[in-house]
Amino acid sequence: MNILITGASRGIGAAAYALLKKQGHRVVGHSTKGSDVLIAGDLADPAAPRDIWDTALDELGGNIEVLVNNAGVYEAIADNAPDDEWHAAWARTMTINLQAAADLCRLAVSHFMDRGGGGRIINIASRASFRGDSPQHWHYAASKAGMIGVTKTIARGYANEGILCFGVAPGFTVSEMTAEYLQGRGGAQIVADIPLGRVASTEEVAEAIRWLAIEAPQSSTGTILDVNGASYVR
Numbered sequence: 001m002n003i004l005i006t007g008a009s010r011g012i013g014a015a016a017y018a019l020l021k022k023q024g025h026r027v028v029g030h031s032t033k034g035s036d037v038l039i040a041g042d043l044a045d046p047a048a049p050r051d052i053w054d055t056a057l058d059e060l061g062g063n064i065e066v067l068v069n070n071a072g073v074y075e076a077i078a079d080n081a082p083d084d085e086w087h088a089a090w091a092r093t094m095t096i097n098l099q100a101a102a103d104l105c106r107l108a109v110s111h112f113m114d115r116g117g118g119g120r121i122i123n124i125a126s127r128a129s130f131r132g133d134s135p136q137h138w139h140y141a142a143s144k145a146g147m148i149g150v151t152k153t154i155a156r157g158y159a160n161e162g163i164l165c166f167g168v169a170p171g172f173t174v175s176e177m178t179a180e181y182l183q184g185r186g187g188a189q190i191v192a193d194i195p196l197g198r199v200a201s202t203e204e205v206a207e208a209i210r211w212l213a214i215e216a217p218q219s220s221t222g223t224i225l226d227v228n229g230a231s232y233v234r
Contacts, residue, residue, distance in 0.1 A: 001214060002060040006030045006052070006104065007071030008038055012124060012173060015206035016068060020213070028056040030071065043071055043096045049103035053111075063115065066213045067108040069101040069147075070124040076136035090139045097143035102150050109154065109163060118162035122212045123151045124205075125224065127171040131232045144169075148224060155222030164221040166212040171228025172199045196229030 003020055007013035008029025017029045030052050034040025039055050041048040057064055073096050077089035105121055112119030126133075126144040133141040147167065154165035172190050191198060208225050216223070226234065 001025045001065045002063050003027045003066040003068065003213060004030070004053070004056040004060070004064050004104075005068040005070055006043070006101075009033075009035065012170065012202050012205045012209075013068075013070040015202035016070065016209045019203070019206045019210050023210070023214075025214075026060055028059050030056070032071075043100035044092060046095070046099075046103075049100050050107065053104060053107045057111070064108065064111060064119075066120045066122070067104060068122045068124070068209060068213065069104055070209075071100070072097045072124070072143075074137070074140055076134075077139065079135050079138070093139040093143050094146075097140070098146045098150070101147055105150060105154060105165075109158060112158075112163050113161055119164070120213055121151075121154060121163070121165045122209055123147050123165070123167045124209070125151070125167045125169045127169050127226070127228045127232050129169055129224075130234060151224065152222050159218075159221050162218075164216075164218060166216065166221065167224035168205060168208050168212070169224050169226050169228070170200055170205045171226075171231050173205060173227075174199050174201050194229040194231040196231075198229065200227050200229060 003025055005013055005017050005027060008017040009031035017027055020027045028039060029037065030039040030041055032042050039052055041052040043049065073093055075089065075093060077086060101123060108119060108121055125147045128141040129144040129148045151165050151167040205227050208227050
């Protein structure tokens with residue numbers, strides 16, 4: 001498979017990138033600053049999604065079969081922040097987490113249809129899509145809930161073209177970004193809220209992404225996979 005993954009420099013994206021590459025797929029990854037192997041692109045820039053898509057398309061010989069929208073930000077803003085700070089935080093989070101992902105979905109759908117139909121999109125949402133988040137993260141929860149809406153709309157709208165769309169909704173996940181917090185008092189509170197008794201690993205979420213990208217049956221399009229240790233059960 002020819003696969004594009006955004007946000008592939010760390011965490012879930014890096015784990016999915018490594019897993020899919022290991023299994024022999026042609027994978028192009030993206031990060032904000034880029035690297036020797038990753039495409040650069042700041043998703044806060046409205047022009048970035050198309051630039052990233054076009055670059056990946058070129059690197060993959062004009063054929064992308066799977067898009068994984070993983071890139072996102074999780075930045076707090078106080079509910080009593082000044083109006084301009086509040087609006088700026090909402091605009092940035094919505095642009096990166098939702099608008100950029102939707103732009104890439106639109107480019108993928110167009111590409112899939114131009115080449116005769118068929119293709120898969122996996123959108124990485126969050127447990128917060130369904131149960132909400134902290135009082136400092138209204139905007140994050142809203143952006144991820146919006147991603148669920150986009151996912152279901154694409155699944156319903158393009159299934160007859162063989163275009164499948166799935167979501168993954170992780171809870172708290174172990175990564176280099178969260179290791180220090182998990183080792184402190186905050187980690188104990190998080191684990192206490194998870195019936196499984198531990199947070200998910202990035203490798204577990206990567207496996208969910210791999211399965212949806214490669215093996216999930218067509219009839220499961222529109223599915224949102226929860227990876228949260230039963231900390232939120234729908």
